[in-house]
Amino acid sequence: MSNLKKTELENVVVRFSGDSGDGMQLTGTLFSNLSAILGNEISTFPDFPSEIRAPQGTLGGVSGFQVHLGASKIYTPGDDADVLVAMNPAALKVNANGIKRGGVLIIDEDSFQKSDLDKAGFKTENPFEEIGISDTIQLIPAPLTTLTQSSLEGYNLDNKSVLRSKNMFALGLICWLFNRPIDQAIHFLQNKFSKKPSILEANIKVLTDGYNYGNNLHLSVSTYTIEKSHELPKGRYTSINGNKAASWGLIAAAEKAGLELFLGSYPITPASDIMHELAVHKSLGVKVVQAEDEIAGITIALGASFAGALAATSTSGPGLALKSEAIGLAVMAELPIVVIDVMRGGPSTGLPTKTEQTDLLQALYGRNGESPAVVMAASTPADCFHYAYMASKIALEHMTPVILLTDAFIGNGTSLWKLPKLAQLPDIKPNFVQPDMVDVKVTTRNEITKARYWSIPGMEGFGHRNGGLEKDYITGAISSDPLNHEKMVATRQEKIDYISHIIPELQVEGDPDAEMLVISWGSTHGHLMTAVSSLNKQGHKVALAHFSYINPLPKNTAEVIKRYKKVVVCELNSGQFATYLRSKVPGEYLQYNKVQGQPFTVAELEEDFKELLK
Amino acid sequence: METTTLQYTAKDFKSDQYVRWCPGCGDYAVLNTLQKAMAEIGVAPHQMAVISGIGCSSRLPYYTSGYGFHTIHGRGAAVATGVKVANPKLAVWQITGDGDCLAIGGNHFIHSVRRNVDINVLLFNNQIYGLTKGQYSPTTKKGYVTKSSPYGTVERPFRPAELTFGSRGTFFGRILDVDLKSSQMTMIAAARHQGTSVVECLVNCVIFNDGAHSWLSEKETRYDRVVILEHGKPMIFGKNSDKGLVLDGFNLKVVTLGENGITEADILVHDAHCDDATLQLKLAMMEGPEFPVALGVIRDVAAESYDEAVENQIAEVQAKSKIKSFDDLVNSCEQWDM
Numbered sequence: 019m020s021n022l023k024k025t026e027l028e029n030v031v032v033r034f035s036g037d038s039g040d041g042m043q044l045t046g047t048l049f050s051n052l053s054a055i056l057g058n059e060i061s062t063f064p065d066f067p068s069e070i071r072a073p074q075g076t077l078g079g080v081s082g083f084q085v086h087l088g089a090s091k092i093y094t095p096g097d098d099a100d101v102l103v104a105m106n107p108a109a110l111k112v113n114a115n116g117i118k119r120g121g122v123l124i125i126d127e128d129s130f131q132k133s134d135l136d137k138a139g140f141k142t143e144n145p146f147e148e149i150g151i152s153d154t155i156q157l158i159p160a161p162l163t164t165l166t167q168s169s170l171e172g173y174n175l176d177n178k179s180v181l182r183s184k185n186m187f188a189l190g191l192i193c194w195l196f197n198r199p200i201d202q203a204i205h206f207l208q209n210k211f212s213k214k215p216s217i218l219e220a221n222i223k224v225l226t227d228g229y230n231y232g233n234n235l236h237l238s239v240s241t242y243t244i245e246k247s248h249e250l251p252k253g254r255y256t257s258i259n260g261n262k263a264a265s266w267g268l269i270a271a272a273e274k275a276g277l278e279l280f281l282g283s284y285p286i287t288p289a290s291d292i293m294h295e296l297a298v299h300k301s302l303g304v305k306v307v308q309a310e311d312e313i314a315g316i317t318i319a320l321g322a323s324f325a326g327a328l329a330a331t332s333t334s335g336p337g338l339a340l341k342s343e344a345i346g347l348a349v350m351a352e353l354p355i356v357v358i359d360v361m362r363g364g365p366s367t368g369l370p371t372k373t374e375q376t377d378l379l380q381a382l383y384g385r386n387g388e389s390p391a392v393v394m395a396a397s398t399p400a401d402c403f404h405y406a407y408m409a410s411k412i413a414l415e416h417m418t419p420v421i422l423l424t425d426a427f428i429g430n431g432t433s434l435w436k437l438p439k440l441a442q443l444p445d446i447k448p449n450f451v452q453p454d455m456v457d458v459k460v461t462t463r464n465e466i467t468k469a470r471y472w473s474i475p476g477m478e479g480f481g482h483r484n485g486g487l488e489k490d491y492i493t494g495a496i497s498s499d500p501l502n503h504e505k506m507v508a509t510r511q512e513k514i515d516y517i518s519h520i521i522p523e524l525q526v527e528g529d530p531d532a533e534m535l536v537i538s539w540g541s542t543h544g545h546l547m548t549a550v551s552s553l554n555k556q557g558h559k560v561a562l563a564h565f566s567y568i569n570p571l572p573k574n575t576a577e578v579i580k581r582y583k584k585v586v587v588c589e590l591n592s593g594q595f596a597t598y599l600r601s602k603v604p605g606e607y608l609q610y611n612k613v614q615g616q617p618f619t620v621a622e623l624e625e626d627f628k629e630l631l632k
Numbered sequence: 633m634e635t636t637t638l639q640y641t642a643k644d645f646k647s648d649q650y651v652r653w654c655p656g657c658g659d660y661a662v663l664n665t666l667q668k669a670m671a672e673i674g675v676a677p678h679q680m681a682v683i684s685g686i687g688c689s690s691r692l693p694y695y696t697s698g699y700g701f702h703t704i705h706g707r708g709a710a711v712a713t714g715v716k717v718a719n720p721k722l723a724v725w726q727i728t729g730d731g732d733c734l735a736i737g738g739n740h741f742i743h744s745v746r747r748n749v750d751i752n753v754l755l756f757n758n759q760i761y762g763l764t765k766g767q768y769s770p771t772t773k774k775g776y777v778t779k780s781s782p783y784g785t786v787e788r789p790f791r792p793a794e795l796t797f798g799s800r801g802t803f804f805g806r807i808l809d810v811d812l813k814s815s816q817m818t819m820i821a822a823a824r825h826q827g828t829s830v831v832e833c834l835v836n837c838v839i840f841n842d843g844a845h846s847w848l849s850e851k852e853t854r855y856d857r858v859v860i861l862e863h864g865k866p867m868i869f870g871k872n873s874d875k876g877l878v879l880d881g882f883n884l885k886v887v888t889l890g891e892n893g894i895t896e897a898d899i900l901v902h903d904a905h906c907d908d909a910t911l912q913l914k915l916a917m918m919e920g921p922e923f924p925v926a927l928g929v930i931r932d933v934a935a936e937s938y939d940e941a942v943e944n945q946i947a948e949v950q951a952k953s954k955i956k957s958f959d960d961l962v963n964s965c966e967q968w969d970m
Contacts, residue, residue: 051966054968054970055968057970206966209966246970247970250970252969252970253969253970254967254968254969254970255967255968255969255970256965256966256967256968266958266961266962269958269961270958273957273958278718280714280717280718282710282714299955299961300945300946300949300950300953301949301950301952301953301955301956302955302956302957302958302961303946303950305717305718305942305946307713307714307717307942309710309743310710310739310740310743311739313707313710313740314707314710314713314739314740314743317703317704317707317710317711317714317740318710318711318713318714318717319714320703320711320714321683321701321710321711321712321713321714321715321716321717321718322714322715322717322718323714324681324699324701324711324714324715325681325714325715325716325718325719325722326718326719327718327719329714329718343704344704344707346704347703347704351701434970437962437965437967438962439959439962440957440958440959474699474719475678475679475680475681475698475699475715475719475722476678476679476719476721476722477678478676478678479678480678481677481678481697481698481699482699482700483647483649483693483694483699483700483701483702484700484701484702485693485694485700485701485702485703486686486702486703486704487702495649496694
C-alpha cells in the first residue's frame with residue numbers, strides 16, 4: 019500500500035551512518051548514483067574513520083556517507099541531514115547535531131538494545147531524548163537485522179554474509195522513501211557483483227524486501243520526490259570522485275601530449291586511490307611504480323620525466339614533506355612533474371581520513387633555496403579532472419614541477435561530471451627541442467616563457483648533463499659564479515611568473531555591487547558559493563572570488579581585491595592563504611578559519627558573514 | 633667478444649668537462665675503464681643515461697658523453713629505476729658511493745636490487761665520506777678514526793656483497809681501481825646482464841682514507857691477495873698461479889698446487905650462473921689475510937628484469953582490452969544523459 023502524503027522537495031540531504039563494516043559507503047554511492055541517473059544534481063561526502071574496523075558499535079568506528087540531491091544547482095554535500103540512517107546508537111550519537119528539525123531518522127531497532135546503547139556511551143534507555151531530538155524528528159524504527167535475516171531465510175549464506183546485506187535493506191527503504199525505482203540499483207549491483215552470483219542474488223532480494231517493507235507499512239511519514247534538475251547543460255554525465263577525476267585528467271593529458279603516463283607513488287591516505295585507479299589502466303600504457311617510500315615515489319617519477327614521460331606522483335601532507343628535496347631537484351633541473359597532494363588533517367600523522375587545507379604554505383615554500391613551483395588547487399570532485407589536466411599542460415609546456423592541491427573532501431567526495439572528448443581539450447605541446455635547433459645546451463630556453471628546451475635520452479645530438487648543481491646560464495656547465503647564480507634564481511622565478519599570462523583571470527561571482535568580497539581557494543568553493551548566493555537572495559551585498567591558481571596568482575588579483583572595502587579570506591586552516599595574499603597584495607584581510615578536519619557548513623559561513631556585514 | 637663490432641672508442645664517451653677529482657683519486661681509473669668498457673659494449677652514447685646521487689663518485693655523469701643526471705643524495709637508484717622503466721631501450725648506469733648507496737640511499741638500493749631493474753650500478757667503495765670531508769661511512773672498518781669518530785668508530789660495517797645477496801641480487805661483481813683488465817671485463821659483463829648488476833668498485837681516497845685497499849692494490853703482492861673469478865674457470869690465483877680454492881666441508885680453503893698432491897683438477901670451478909647463491913656469497917665474503925679477496929663476476933644469474941615485466945604486463949593487458957584511448961575509457965564508464 020502506498021503512502022498518501024508526498025512532499026516535493028527542491029533538494030534533500032541524506033546521511034547513511036553505521037559501523038565501518040556496515041557498508042555505508044556502498045549504500046551511499048549506490049543511492050547517489052541512481053539519483054543522478056534519475057536526473058538529480060548530486061554531491062557526496064564520505065566521512066570515515068582511519069581505523070579499518072574499530073570495535074563494533076563504538077563511536078570510533080562510525081563511518082558516514084552524506085548525499086545531497088537537488089533539482090537545482092547544488093555545490094556542497096549539504097550541512098544537516100533531512101534523513102539520517104543510523105545503523106546503531108554510536109552512529110546516532112556521532113550525528114546527533116547533524117539532523118535537521120523535522121528530519122527523518124531511520125534506525126535499526128535490533129541494534130538499539132541495552133548493550134548497544136552502553137557501547138555508544140548512552141546512559142538511559144531513550145537515546146533520542148538523551149540527545150534532545152525526540153520531539154523534533156520523525157522516527158522510523160525498523161528491525162533491519164531480523165528483517166534481513168528473514169529475507170534471506172533459505173538462502174545458503176553464512177550468518178556474516180546475511181548481516182552484511184542489511185545495508186541493502188536500508189537502501190531499499192530509502193528508495194521507497196524517495197520514490198526511486200530500484201531497477202537502477204539492481205543494475206549497479208549486477209555490475210558490482212557480476213562475479214559473485216550468490217551475493218548478488220541475496221543483495222537484490224534484501225533490497226527488494228526493504229523497498230516493499232516501506233511500501234507495505236502504514237508509516238506515518240511522507241515520502242519525497244525531487245524533480246529532475248533543469249539547470250545542468252545537456253549532455254552525458256557520470257558521477258566521479260576527485261581522486262578518479264584527477265587520475266583521468268593525467269591520462270587525458272598524456273594522450274594529448276603524445277607521451278607515456280608514469281606514476282611513482284607510495285600508499286598514503288587519502289591519496290592512494292589515484293595510484294589504484296592508474297594501476298588499472300595498463301591498456302592505455304600507463305606505468306605505475308609502487309615505490310619503497312615517498313621519496314622514491316617522486317624520484318622514480320622524476321627519472322621517468324628525465325626519460326621523457328609525463329611524470330606524476332600522488333601523496334598527502336606527510337608525503338609531500340618527504341618529497342620536498344626532490345621537488346627542489348625538479349625546480350633546479352627544470353623537469354616537468356605533477357605532484358598531487360590530497361590534503362588531510364595535520365601536522366604529522368594528524369587526521370589521516372579527514373579534510374584540511376593546511377599544506378598550502380608547505381606547497382608554496384617547503385623547500386630549501388629559492389625554489390618556486392607552480393601551485394594550484396581543484397575545487398570540486400569533478401574539476402579535479404580539469405586541474406590535473408592543466409597541471410600537466412603547465413608542467414610540460416613550462417618545464418616545471420606543478421603541485422596540485424586537492425583534499426580528502428573532494429578526493430573521496432563525488433559530483434556530476436559532464437563527459438569530455440579528448441578533441442575538445444586544449445592542446446598540450448611539451449617544450450621539446452626542435453630537430454633543427456643547433457648548439458642546444460641544458461639551459462637553452464625560450465626567451466619569452468623562459469622554459470628550457472627539453473631533450474630526452476635517445477635524441478641524437480642533444481646529449482647533456484642535468485642535475486641539482488647550479489648551471490651556467492649560457493653553457494649549462496656547473497657554475498658557482500655569484501652573478502650567474504643570481505641570474506639563474508631570477509630566471510627560474512620569471513619562468514613561473516610568466517605563467518600568470520596563460521592562466522584565466524580571477525572571476526568575481528555574486529552581487530556585482532558588493533561591499534564585501536569573500537575569498538576562497540580549493541575545495542571550499544561550493545560552501546562559499548552557496549553561502550554567498552543565499553546572502554545575495556537575502557539582499558546582502560557580498561561577492562566571492564575563488565582561486566584555483568595560487569602560484570602564480572591570476573594577474574588581475576590585486577585589481578580585484580582593491581575594489582572592495584572589506585575582504586574576508588575563508589579557508590580550512592589558520593590563515594595560510596591570507597598570509598600569502600598579504601605578502602603578494604598588501605592590505606587588510608579579515609579571516610574566517612576552521613581547522614576541525616571537516617568542511618565548512620553553509621550555515622556557519624552565512625552567520626559569520628552577516629556579522630561582518632553589520 | 634668476437635660478435636661486437638668496435639664502432640666506438642673510449643673518446644666517444646668523454647664529455648667536454650674537465651675532470652675535477654683529487655690527483656691520485658681511484659675514481660679516475662674507474663672512469664677511464666668505464667669509457668673503454670662502454671666503447672666495447674657498443675651502445676651509442678645518446679642511448680645511454682648515467683645517473684648518480686651525491687658524493688665524489690657521483691660527479692662522474694659530468695664526465696661521460698650522452699645523457700647524464702646528477703640527482704640528490706641517495707636517490708640515484710630510484711631515479712635510475714624511473715629512467716629505465718620509462719624507456720627500457722636505454723642503457724642505464726647508476727654511479728654511487730658507499731655513503732650515497734648504503735646510508736642515505738640504502739632503501740632505494742635494496743629495493744632496486746630486489747626488483748631487478750635492468751641498471752648497472754657502479755658502487756664506489758672507498759670506505760669514507762670524501763665530499764663532506766672525511767666522516768666514517770657504513771663500510772668504514774670498525775675502530776677506524778675519522779673526523780666524526782675521533783676515538784674510532786664503534787659501528788659494524790656493511791658488506792655490499794651481503795646486502796646485494798640479501799636483496800636477492802642477480803648480479804654481483806667486484807673490481808679494484810688499479811686492476812684495469814679485470815675491471816673492464818666485469819663492467820662489460822654487468823652491462824650485458826639483464827637486471828640490476830651491482831659492481832663494487834674498491835677505490836682509494838688519497839685524502840681521507842689513503843691506503844684503505846692497499847693490502848690488495850700493492851703491485852708486488854696483488855695477485856697473491858686477490859682471486860679474479862671467471863665463470864667456468866678454476867679459482868686459481870697467485871703471482872705464479874700456484875694457489876687455488878677448494879671446499880673443506882662447508883668452508884673454503886686456500887691450497888697450493890703441487891703440495892699434498894693437489895692438482896688443478898682439485899680446484900673449484902667458478903659457477904657464476906648457479907641460482908643457489910651459497911657458494912657465491914662465501915666467495916664474495918672472503919677477506920685477507922687468510923683468503924684472497926674475490927674480484928670479477930661473482931654472481932650472474934638470469935631472471936626477468938622489472939622493466940621487462942612491466943612491459944610484458946602492459947602488452948598482455950593491451951592485447952585483451954578494448955580500451956585503447958581516453959575516449960574509449962570515458963565511454964566505458966557508467967553514464968547517462970541529463
